[in-house]
Amino acid sequence: MSQVAEAPSSGSSDSDAPADASTYDGLALRQLEKDFGAFRAVRSLDLDVPRGSFFALLGPSGCGKTTTLRMVAGLESPTSGTITLAGQDITYAKPYQRPVNTVFQSYALFPHLDIYENVAFGLRRRKKGDVDAQVREMLDLVELGSQVRKKPVQLSGGQQQRVALARALINRPEVLLLDEPLGALDLKLRRSMQIELKRIQDEVGLTFIHVTHDQEEAMTMADTVAVMNAGLIEQMGAPAELYENPRSTFVANFLGQSNLIDGTIKSRAADVVTVDMHGIDVSVRADRTHTQGDKGWIGIRPEKVLIGEEGESLDAPGNTVPGGVVTDVSFVGVSTQYLVRMPWGQELQVFSQNTGRHRLFEEGERVELSWRPEYAFLLDASQDASAGAQKIDSDG
Amino acid sequence: MTWVRKNLILILGILVLVYTFIPIFVVILMSFNDPNSRLIYQFDGFTLHNWLNPCEDPDMCSAVRLSIGIGLLATLGATVLGTLAAFALVRHDFRGRSSMNVVIFLPMAAPEIVMGASLLALFVGAGFGGQLGFGTILIAHIMFCLSFVIVTVRSRLAGMDDNLEQAAMDLYATPQQTFWRVTFPLVFPGILGAALLSFSLSFDDFIVTNLNAGQTTTFPMYVWGVAQRGVPMQVNVVGTVMFVIAVVIVVGGELNSRRRARALA
Amino acid sequence: MASSAAVAPLAVMDPDTGRRRGWTGYILLLPAAIWLGVFFVIPFYSLVATSLFDPSGSDAKGYDMTYHFANYWHALQDYWQPLVRSLVYAGIATLFCLVLGYVLAYAIAFKAGRWKNLMLVLVIAPFFTSFLVRTLAWKLILGDNGFIVNSLQAVHILGPDGRLLATPVAVIAGLTYNFLPFMVLPLFASIDKIDHRLIEAASDLYANPITGFRKVTWPLSLPGVVSGTLLTFIPAAGDYINAQLLGSPNQRMVGSVIQSLFTDANNYPIAGALSMILMLLIVAMVLFYVRRAGTEELL
Numbered sequence: 001m002s003q004v005a006e007a008p009s010s011g012s013s014d015s016d017a018p019a020d021a022s023t024y025d026g027l028a029l030r031q032l033e034k035d036f037g038a039f040r041a042v043r044s045l046d047l048d049v050p051r052g053s054f055f056a057l058l059g060p061s062g063c064g065k066t067t068t069l070r071m072v073a074g075l076e077s078p079t080s081g082t083i084t085l086a087g088q089d090i091t092y093a094k095p096y097q098r099p100v101n102t103v104f105q106s107y108a109l110f111p112h113l114d115i116y117e118n119v120a121f122g123l124r125r126r127k128k129g130d131v132d133a134q135v136r137e138m139l140d141l142v143e144l145g146s147q148v149r150k151k152p153v154q155l156s157g158g159q160q161q162r163v164a165l166a167r168a169l170i171n172r173p174e175v176l177l178l179d180e181p182l183g184a185l186d187l188k189l190r191r192s193m194q195i196e197l198k199r200i201q202d203e204v205g206l207t208f209i210h211v212t213h214d215q216e217e218a219m220t221m222a223d224t225v226a227v228m229n230a231g232l233i234e235q236m237g238a239p240a241e242l243y244e245n246p247r248s249t250f251v252a253n254f255l256g257q258s259n260l261i262d263g264t265i266k267s268r269a270a271d272v273v274t275v276d277m278h279g280i281d282v283s284v285r286a287d288r289t290h291t292q293g294d295k296g297w298i299g300i301r302p303e304k305v306l307i308g309e310e311g312e313s314l315d316a317p318g319n320t321v322p323g324g325v326v327t328d329v330s331f332v333g334v335s336t337q338y339l340v341r342m343p344w345g346q347e348l349q350v351f352s353q354n355t356g357r358h359r360l361f362e363e364g365e366r367v368e369l370s371w372r373p374e375y376a377f378l379l380d381a382s383q384d385a386s387a388g389a390q391k392i393d394s395d396g
Numbered sequence: 397m398t399w400v401r402k403n404l405i406l407i408l409g410i411l412v413l414v415y416t417f418i419p420i421f422v423v424i425l426m427s428f429n430d431p432n433s434r435l436i437y438q439f440d441g442f443t444l445h446n447w448l449n450p451c452e453d454p455d456m457c458s459a460v461r462l463s464i465g466i467g468l469l470a471t472l473g474a475t476v477l478g479t480l481a482a483f484a485l486v487r488h489d490f491r492g493r494s495s496m497n498v499v500i501f502l503p504m505a506a507p508e509i510v511m512g513a514s515l516l517a518l519f520v521g522a523g524f525g526g527q528l529g530f531g532t533i534l535i536a537h538i539m540f541c542l543s544f545v546i547v548t549v550r551s552r553l554a555g556m557d558d559n560l561e562q563a564a565m566d567l568y569a570t571p572q573q574t575f576w577r578v579t580f581p582l583v584f585p586g587i588l589g590a591a592l593l594s595f596s597l598s599f600d601d602f603i604v605t606n607l608n609a610g611q612t613t614t615f616p617m618y619v620w621g622v623a624q625r626g627v628p629m630q631v632n633v634v635g636t637v638m639f640v641i642a643v644v645i646v647v648g649g650e651l652n653s654r655r656r657a658r659a660l661a
Numbered sequence: 662m663a664s665s666a667a668v669a670p671l672a673v674m675d676p677d678t679g680r681r682r683g684w685t686g687y688i689l690l691l692p693a694a695i696w697l698g699v700f701f702v703i704p705f706y707s708l709v710a711t712s713l714f715d716p717s718g719s720d721a722k723g724y725d726m727t728y729h730f731a732n733y734w735h736a737l738q739d740y741w742q743p744l745v746r747s748l749v750y751a752g753i754a755t756l757f758c759l760v761l762g763y764v765l766a767y768a769i770a771f772k773a774g775r776w777k778n779l780m781l782v783l784v785i786a787p788f789f790t791s792f793l794v795r796t797l798a799w800k801l802i803l804g805d806n807g808f809i810v811n812s813l814q815a816v817h818i819l820g821p822d823g824r825l826l827a828t829p830v831a832v833i834a835g836l837t838y839n840f841l842p843f844m845v846l847p848l849f850a851s852i853d854k855i856d857h858r859l860i861e862a863a864s865d866l867y868a869n870p871i872t873g874f875r876k877v878t879w880p881l882s883l884p885g886v887v888s889g890t891l892l893t894f895i896p897a898a899g900d901y902i903n904a905q906l907l908g909s910p911n912q913r914m915v916g917s918v919i920q921s922l923f924t925d926a927n928n929y930p931i932a933g934a935l936s937m938i939l940m941l942l943i944v945a946m947v948l949f950y951v952r953r954a955g956t957e958e959l960l
Contacts, residue, residue, distance in 0.1 A: 075562050095565040108563035112581045122567035167567065409768020412761050413783060416841060419798035420787045426801065438804060481693035488686025496690070499697050505892060507899025507943065509916040513936040514704035516923060517711040539700040542693055558679075600792050602902060603916065607923060619793040623906055627797060635794035642789030646782050654778075 021084040026051040027072065027175055027207065032081035034067050041067045043231040045081070049175070049209060049224075054201050056222035057211045060254070060388075064231040065211045066105075069177050072209070073102045085174055096125070101168035102177045105184075107160045109152035115139070115163055116148045122171040138170040141200065158189050165197075169204065178210045182217065194221050215255050219243065227251050229388070247290045249379050252299050254388035259305070259348045260297040262381065273378060278344040282319040288377040295381035302349040304375040307338060308358075310366050318370040324348070326365045336360055340367060420639055427632035435626050446629040453628050459618035460634060463599050466530070466614065470537035470598040475591045477538070478545025479583075485546070486553045503543045511540065512604035519608065528610030536604050541594040548593065552586025592645065599638075712933035724929065732934035740918050740935055747914040748942065750829065750904075751897035754836035755844075758893050759886070761837070762844035766885075767878075770852040781849065788842050796835055796906050803831050803907065827909035835903035840896065844889040851885020852878070887954045895943055915939055 021028040027049040034042040042064040049055045057065045070076040072083060074095030083091045090098050101122065109118050116135055123131045139145045142162040152160055161181055168176055178197075182190045198221050201208045212218050218225050219239035226236040227250070235242055235251045246252035249260060263275040263282070273289045275282050277298055284298065310322060327347060328339035331354075338350040338361060350369065354360075361367055400407065430443035451457035485496070503511065515536050519525060524532065560582070564574040602616040609617060619631055680686075711724070712732055718724035737744075769780045787795070803809060803825040813819040825831045855878060863873040901916035915935065922932035 073566055096568045096570055102566045104559055104563055106559055108559035125568040405768050406772040408764045412765040416787045419795045422798035422801055423794055477693040480689045484686045484689035489680040489682045490686045503701055505895050507895055509899035509919050510936050510940045514708035517707035518704040521707045535700055596789050616793050631794055635790045639790045643786050650778055650782050
């Protein structure tokens with residue numbers, strides 16, 4: 001059974017039901033599954049990638065995103081399900097028969113060929129004429145025109161990455177797949193490559209599918225992000241949509257950070273839901289409520305929480321929560337991050353921008369927190385509140 | 397003095413290396429030897445005679461020709477069979493893998509006398525006792541070269557990044573094109589090295605060959621024969637030539653890859 | 662055929678090993694497997710059979726299989742001396758090879774820097790000359806009027822009539838020289854893998870260089886030591902070229918006996934029995950040694 005594989009809500013022309021694969025002008029995955037022996041890597045995936053979009057498949061290691069990518073490339077065969085591209089079923093087509101190209105995580109440049117031949121490889125196999133002009137044009141696009149006759153081993157990591165990109169792009173595939181291509185680069189280089197990739201995609205207009213575990217990278221570059229966990233898509237949509245209105249604890253914790261507070265639902269009205277949060281009534285908008293039961297996780301992002309002295313009247317009308325005690329203060333330059341212990345024992349995170357307009361609080365001070373109700377969201381209480389949270393020893 | 401202490405190991409190492417070259421210098425020297433007597437093996441005088449008349453003893457040259465012929469054929473056989481087997485071992489699943497690994501390893505470690513003796517036992521038992529010669533020598537040589545080829549090619553193949561083949565197919569190369577344009581060029585140095593190793597193993601083999609040769613004489617067998625009767629100095633000419641060819645190939649290959657590495661940097 | 666067999670990612674792959682299932686593997690392997698099976702494995706059984714033939718047979722008449730185990734006893738009785746001698750000489754030569762080889766391998770791995778590959782090449786290069794021609798060269802070097810004998814006589818290590826040729830010294834020296842690469846290469850492979858930083862760590866933890874070697878380098882190089890000594894000892898035990906060219910009949914090794922039993926005496930059953938005995942002894946010693954050394958990696 002397919003899990004949350006909903007089409008993007010606002011900002012997209014699709015309705016909530018997946019489009020008809022046979023006429024869809026983009027990449028359509030239907031009920032895609034992949035088993036490795038007893039291990040189910042991808043479960044019943046349904047996905048639509050519109051033509052010309054920059055699509056990010058985001059998730060932690062082992063969630064199945066790379067496997068999905070490889071199935072689209074033809075490097076793995078699905079156990080069941082279909083893959084359709086511009087109406088054509090390519091589920092079992094061989095990789096060299098698909099109009100799809102891949103930028104590998106390790107670049108996989110041919111060590112025995114120079115840059116020119118690496119980039120020209122695909123063109124030569126398809127016997128496309130005028131190889132020379134196209135190769136030079138592509139190398140100029142990735143700013144490697146001067147390195148034409150060097151071998152891959154002579155180039156730096158960033159240069160190799162651009163060769164890998166050029167080698168794939170030059171074939172003008174219907175879909176370009178990028179498998180964590182920026183993982184091996186250092187921070188500054190990664191940032192500039194992110195901008196570079198986005199620019200190239202804009203210019204070339206091809207469909208890019210970018211697989212990554214770095215949520216900042218996905219949100220920066222992509223038009224649409226699909227968050228994947230344990231073989232399923234948890235939520236899909238524009239980055240802002242996913243960030244501001246997460247529908248599961250996994251998404252809430254994986255993208256940025258969230259405070260999740262347990263509460264009991266008191267009443268549901270047409271446009272607002274009232275929740276009893278340890279004796280305090282908080283309200284959540286109905287379209288940001290994603291649970292049907294009696295209980296729920298009230299979610300609020302740390303940067304949306306306002307911190308003030310006890311009794312101080314904060315940005316009203318908000319949900320005000322008194323009785324907090326500051327237990328940790330971290331000055332991070334741009335902001336100050338507080339941990340505040342609430343009367344019910346939970347420590348909430350508060351990120352306060354250092355605008356200079358109010359003072360910094362100290363450990364041990366009693367404070368009052370508040371937030372505007374339109375920023376809160378409500379999630380299913382049966383979900384694990386720590387799902388998706390980054391642990392100390394996890395990567396990315 | 398501290399310089400000596402600091403570099404002691406290196407100095408000792410170089411001394412050992414020099415030790416390995418001493419007989420070679422002797423061989424080269426003796427190739428220019430003008431012997432007073434055939435039986436006393438010592439340096440008497442300098443001459444170019446040996447180099448100018450290498451085939452003074454026609455038996456020696458025919459032995460060399462035979463060894464080269466067998467060497468080339470054995471190399472061909474062992475390299476082809478061994479390369480196929482290496483691909484099978486690295487890329488494919490099959491039962492009996494560990495037994496196969498043992499069978500491949502054993503010829504490299506077994507004492508030659510036992511291998512040669514058992515082959516002879518096979519030939520005699522099968523009724524070919526009277527037909528020992530070129531064929532049986534060739535069979536034996538391919539047999540013991542196979543293991544070395546398999547091990548060499550296998551390690552080269554296993555060290556290859558398998559993403560490369562996937563990348564090739566992603567870039568529209570059919571399996572055939574992928575093999576010839578990506579896999580083969582990358583494995584080739586290993587195959588070449590294995591072939592060279594095979595040839596030198598075959599050319600230089602004595603113990604196994606001696607048992608299974610019948611009346612045929614390879615170069616090592618020739619040297620063995622004349623060692624008692626009096627060694628013609630041309631034997632050292634052959635030895636020197638072998639050494640020079642080997643050094644040129646191996647050192648040349650090494651310097652070539654260094655030159656390429658320097659050009660890259 | 663090999664090409665598509667070698668590269669077919671959509672063929673059924675075992676998820677754990679990443680290798681392809683199917684018939685192609687067997688087909689690729691078959692020629693080599695058959696060759697080794699017919700010309701290595703089966704001959705072994707032929708040898709066992711030959712060792713049990715009735716010794717009354719001959720090349721012309723043919724042999725009867727009478728399970729004549731007495732062949733083994735006779736072989737042992739008549740030829741135990743060359744047998745023991747071979748094992749002893751090979752053992753001593755292996756020991757010398759270990760010392761010399763370890764020094765050389767260590768020097769190349771740790772101290773050679775940019776010259777590492779070149780030095781490795783130089784180690785192997787002399788051994789591309791014919792084995793026999795090299796050994797003949799030693800005959801000259803160790804000759805009665807040669808530099809070495811004269812020097813040793815001058816410092817009274819050798820008596821005025823002393824010689825090196827036709828003594829065990831010459832044979833062992835020859836064995837050591839000829840089998841040195843078999844020791845150096847596995848040793849080097851093992852020593853080269855040792856992370857230099859481990860030795861730095863030992864030094865940081867108060868170990869002097871000798872202790873560092875004893876506690877870190879040597880144990881980590883053991884796999885190479887084991888495979889090196891095996892690859893040296895086993896062929897050396899069966900060698901007889903060195904003994905024949907550099908030694909006298911007093912240094913006759915078992916390989917020579919087996920050879921002449923086959924070709925000169927045509928006594929196949931005894932020759933076979935002696936070969937089997939040699940092989941069984943070697944296998945026993947190897948198993949004992951490997952178990953004591955406690956390592957399973959041989960290559």
